[in-house]
Every structure is written in structure tokens, then in C-alpha cells.
Amino acid sequence: MRLINITPGRALTAFLVLLPFALVLIAYAIGSDIRLTANPSDKLLPALSTIGDTMVRLTTEGDRRTGDILFWVDTWASLKRLGIGIGISAALGLLFGLAIGLLPLVRSTLKQFVAVLSMIPPLALLPILFIVFGLGELSKVVLIVVGTLPFIIRDLSQRTIEIPQELLVKAQTLGASTWVIAIRVALPQIMPRLIQAVRLSLGPAWLFLIAAEAIASDAGLGYRIFLVRRYLAMDVILTYVIWITLLPFLIGWGLRYAARRFFPWAEEGL
Amino acid sequence: MSFVSVKNVFQTYGTRPIIERVNVEVEEGEFISIVGASGCGKSTFLRLLLAQERPTRGEISIAGAPPAREPGLDRGIVFQRYSVFPHMSIRDNIVAGESFRRGWGRFWGAERKAAQARADETLARIGLDHVADQYPATLSGGMQQRLAIGQALVARPRVLLLDEPFGALDPGTRIAMHDFLTDLRAETGMTVFMVTHDLEEAFKLGDRVLVFDKPRWDPQDPNLNGATITYDFDARNGGIPFQTLKEETHVLEEH
Numbered sequence: 001m002r003l004i005n006i007t008p009g010r011a012l013t014a015f016l017v018l019l020p021f022a023l024v025l026i027a028y029a030i031g032s033d034i035r036l037t038a039n040p041s042d043k044l045l046p047a048l049s050t051i052g053d054t055m056v057r058l059t060t061e062g063d064r065r066t067g068d069i070l071f072w073v074d075t076w077a078s079l080k081r082l083g084i085g086i087g088i089s090a091a092l093g094l095l096f097g098l099a100i101g102l103l104p105l106v107r108s109t110l111k112q113f114v115a116v117l118s119m120i121p122p123l124a125l126l127p128i129l130f131i132v133f134g135l136g137e138l139s140k141v142v143l144i145v146v147g148t149l150p151f152i153i154r155d156l157s158q159r160t161i162e163i164p165q166e167l168l169v170k171a172q173t174l175g176a177s178t179w180v181i182a183i184r185v186a187l188p189q190i191m192p193r194l195i196q197a198v199r200l201s202l203g204p205a206w207l208f209l210i211a212a213e214a215i216a217s218d219a220g221l222g223y224r225i226f227l228v229r230r231y232l233a234m235d236v237i238l239t240y241v242i243w244i245t246l247l248p249f250l251i252g253w254g255l256r257y258a259a260r261r262f263f264p265w266a267e268e269g270l
Numbered sequence: 271m272s273f274v275s276v277k278n279v280f281q282t283y284g285t286r287p288i289i290e291r292v293n294v295e296v297e298e299g300e301f302i303s304i305v306g307a308s309g310c311g312k313s314t315f316l317r318l319l320l321a322q323e324r325p326t327r328g329e330i331s332i333a334g335a336p337p338a339r340e341p342g343l344d345r346g347i348v349f350q351r352y353s354v355f356p357h358m359s360i361r362d363n364i365v366a367g368e369s370f371r372r373g374w375g376r377f378w379g380a381e382r383k384a385a386q387a388r389a390d391e392t393l394a395r396i397g398l399d400h401v402a403d404q405y406p407a408t409l410s411g412g413m414q415q416r417l418a419i420g421q422a423l424v425a426r427p428r429v430l431l432l433d434e435p436f437g438a439l440d441p442g443t444r445i446a447m448h449d450f451l452t453d454l455r456a457e458t459g460m461t462v463f464m465v466t467h468d469l470e471e472a473f474k475l476g477d478r479v480l481v482f483d484k485p486r487w488d489p490q491d492p493n494l495n496g497a498t499i500t501y502d503f504d505a506r507n508g509g510i511p512f513q514t515l516k517e518e519t520h521v522l523e524e525h
Binding site for chain 1: 320340341349351353354355358372373374375376407425
């Protein structure tokens with residue numbers, strides 16, 4: 001039988017899904033064990049049990065000075081910045097994407113401009129943002145917006161252009177104005193795409209967030225990682241890294257669920 | 271002056287003429303079938319009637335109004351595909367035929383209830399009432415086209431344009447759709463233009479059959495000349511006109 005025709009059953013699928021995770025864990029455990037037997041005070045690869053203890057300590061014990069549990073304070077600070085940034089990007093992206101996709105006048109004006117803007121590496125703008133907006137929350141949020149907005153605009157405007165011309169003509173023959181076509185035909189059809197675009201932007205958004213927090217902040221997941229780096233606290237760093245990996249995964253999963261739930265007619269592409 | 275009047279219409283894309291010198295007068299309530307080979311400007315002609323495009327020369331007027339500059343309420347359209355809104359339920363698709371002309375494109379409160387009730391009546395008439403809450407993607411091709419025709423008619427257009435509406439349907443469904451369209455037409459007395467590839471369908475449904483073809487054909491440059499209406503058949507009585515007696519003889523009624 002050809003390899004392309006061999007499909008795994010359910011049990012095998014579950015096994016294969018878990019296999020790479022297990023292999024990485026085992027490799028880590030072996031590596032950590034080798035180093036720890038050579039030098040029990042080695043800090044580079046803490047034992048899995050140490051990381052587990054650290055996780056419990058970080059998520060349950062308060063700071064000795066303030067009593068706040070820093071882990072959750074950091075998570076909240078980061079999620080707030082991420083949420084505001086992505087939210088602004090999504091709203092503006094929807095607005096500009098619709099306008100560029102539906103209105104030839106706006107398309108002629110902005111399409112090339114957005115294409116050029118999207119080529120600017122956002123991290124190169126970070127110093128400018130710090131100078132202009134200060135070291136507070138604003139510059140971090142603006143970095144996320146600058147980093148994700150051009151992509152969302154380009155994606156949504158393209159999707160709007162791809163709406164079959166027949167549907168727009170049909171709406172016109174039913175007496176719809178430009179405004180009605182925008183809110184009743186185009187907007188609902190690109191909403192699933194918006195969720196998709198936001199999901200794809202989550203990765204870059206985290207990147208920009210952590211970069212901004214690493215440079216100037218007083219709370220946040222990225223800030224904490226770069227702070228404890230000085231003490232070579234690998235157990236803390238790894239706990240935060242796992243958490244930072246898990247969060248976007250959960251958010252993306254939630255967005256996908258929302259898209260399926262609210263836009264059942266959009267079967268493909270979700 | 272006739273209901274739809276097409277006067278000396280030319281359409282050119284770049285330097286390529288598509289249709290030229292098209293003249294036709296259509297009375298209110300007539301069913302016009304348009305046939306012709308692929309690339310002979312049938313669909314272009316329909317887009318001109320729809321005012322989706324404007325002719326390079328000549329003008330088209332409906333009910334004596336000045337030539338339209340964009341598609342509007344007076345012209346209804348059913349395309350071969352993509353004629354219904356995939357993100358709306360079947361019922362909302364019918365309601366859209368009435369509500370899209372509003373400022374926000376929807377009805378509120380009691381008006382909404384009334385519109386939905388009217389939509390349900392329409393759906394019952396076109397045989398789709400059992401799927402009112404589903405989305406169009408769950409319907410078969412024939413049901414989607416029935417919905418599209420129903421939606422277009424709810425807006426009460428002066429002229430209904432059909433662009434190969436049954437082209438993607440299987441033969442059985444197609445015949446059912448012919449009966450459906452004939453019934454609807456008898457009910458509404460609507461003026462209809464239908465582009466089709468199927469000659470039999472054209473003569474079966476139409477009162478007149480317009481044939482688009484290129485009157486001159488340059489073997490060196492086939493795209494040099496545009497197409498025009500080369501035949502205008504009377505298609506009533508199965509395409510064999512002059513079969514009805516002009517005189518009433520009352521011979522049989524005496525007995």
C-alpha cells in the first residue's frame with residue numbers, strides 16, 4: 001500500500017499526537033539528569049520536579065513585600081496590553097478593510113500606502129514609540145497595533161474584494177445603498193475572516209508585546225522573564241515560557257470556537 | 271413607446287467590440303429568451319439591461335425612464351450562481367428583498383414580524399417553507415435558484431433578468447423549474463429577459479427568442495466585429511406562429 005493512503009486510526013492518532021511532546025519531555029529529563037548528577041547545583045536544566053515545584057510556588061504564593069502573586073499580576077498586565085492592542089487593530093482593520101475592499105475611491109487612495117506601511121519592521125519603530133509615547137502602557141499598545149494592523153487591513157480588504165460581484169449587484173437590485181451593502185452583505189461575510197486574521201496575528205502580537213516589556217516595563221510576562229534571567233532562574237523562565245505558549249493557544253482555540261458558533265454558515269476556512 | 275426600448279446600443283471593451291447596433295423594443299409582460307454561441311455578447315447585453323455596465327453608445331430605457339446609471343430596484347436579477355446571501359437564513363433572504371431599501375437594511379419590531387410572516391407566505395408558495403431557518407448552503411441547486419427567484423420577485427422589479435438561471439441544474443430539476451417559472455409568470459405578468467444555452471428551453475418559456483450572433487466574421491481577426499441580434503423569433507405556440515384562427519367560427523358551439 002502506498003504511504004499516502006495509510007491513515008492512522010483513532011488510538012494511533014492520539015498516540016502520534018502525544019509522541020513529539022513526550023519525546024521532548026524525555027529528552028529534557030535525560031539531559032537535566034546528566035547535568036544534575038555531574039553538578040547538583042547546576043541551574044541550566046532544572047529537574048522537571050523542580051519546575052513543577054516552582055510552578056506551584058509562582059501561582060500560589062504572594063510576593064514577600066506586597067503580598068501580590070506576581071505571576072497573575074504579570075499575566076493580567078500582559079493580557080490587558082495584548083487585548084487592547086489587538087482589539088484596536090481588529091476594529092481599525094475591519095473599518096479600513098471594508099472601505100478599501102468596497103469603495104474604489106478609497107482603494108485607489110490607500111491600498112498601495114498600506115502595502116508600503118506593512119513593509120516597515122515594527123520593532124525598528126520601537127525606539128520612536130518610546131520617545132513619542134513614553135515608557136508607559138501606551139507605547140506597548142501602539143507597538144502591537146502598528147505590528148498587526150497592516151496585515152489585518154490587507155487580509156480583510158482582499159477578502160472583501162473576493163466577495164462575488166453577483167452578491168453586490170443582487171443587493172443593489174434589492175435597493176440597498178452603499179451603507180446597507182457594507183453592513184448587511186460585506187460585514188457579516190468578512191467577520192469570520194476577521195477572527196481568522198486575529199488568530200494569525202496573535203503570534204506577532206505576543207512577539208511585539210514581549211519585546212516591548214523586555215525593554216521597559218515594571219510588570220508583565222516578558223518583563224519577568226528578562227528580569228529573572230539575571231539570576232539564571234531557569235525554572236521561573238521555563239514556567240513563564242510554558243504559560244506564554246499555552247495562553248495564545250487557548251485564545252486561538254476560543255476564537256475558533258466562537259467563529260464556528262456565531263458563523264455556522266461559513267463552513268470552510270474556520 | 272414600448273416598455274423596454276434598446277436603441278442603437280454598442281458595447282466595446284478597450285478596442286474590442288462585443289455587441290454593436292442592437293435595437294429591440296419589448297412590450298410589458300413579454301418573456302424574452304436570449305440565445306447564442308458563447309462569447310456572443312448575450313451576458314454583456316444582460317449586464318447592459320441591468321445597468322451594471324453602461325453602453326459605449328446608444329441607450330436603454332425601461333418604462334420611459336432615463337437610462338439607469340447603476341443597478342436598482344426596477345431591475346431584478348438571478349444569476350447562475352451566487353444569487354442568494356450565504357450568511358442569511360432562507361427566511362432572511364426573502365425579507366432582504368423588502369428590507370434592503372431601508373436605511374439600515376433591516377426591519378424592527380412589529381414591522382419585522384409582519385415582514386417575516388409575509389416571507390413565510392412567499393416561502394410556502396415557492397415550496398421552501400420547511401427549510402426557512404436553514405442557511406442556503408444546505409439547499410440543492412434547484413432550491414437555491416427558486417429562493418433566488420423568489421427573493422428577486424419580492425422586491426417587485428419592473429423587469430426580471432435571468433442569466434442562465436438553470437444552467438447548473440440537472441434535467442429533471444430544470445423541468446420542474448420551468449413549471450415553477452411559468453406559474454410565477456402567469457401570476458405576476460412580469461417582463462422577463464432570460465439568457466440561456468438551451469434552445470428548447472428558450473422556445474418553451476419565451477414569447478420571443480432573440481438570437482445573438484456575429485453578422486460579419488473576419489477569418490483573419492475573429493474579434494474584429496461585434497455581435498448583434500440576427501434573428502427575432504416569435505416563440506408563442508411552440509415556435510410555430512400563425513396557428514391560431516383569427517376568426518371565431520363558433521361552429522362546434524352550435525351543437
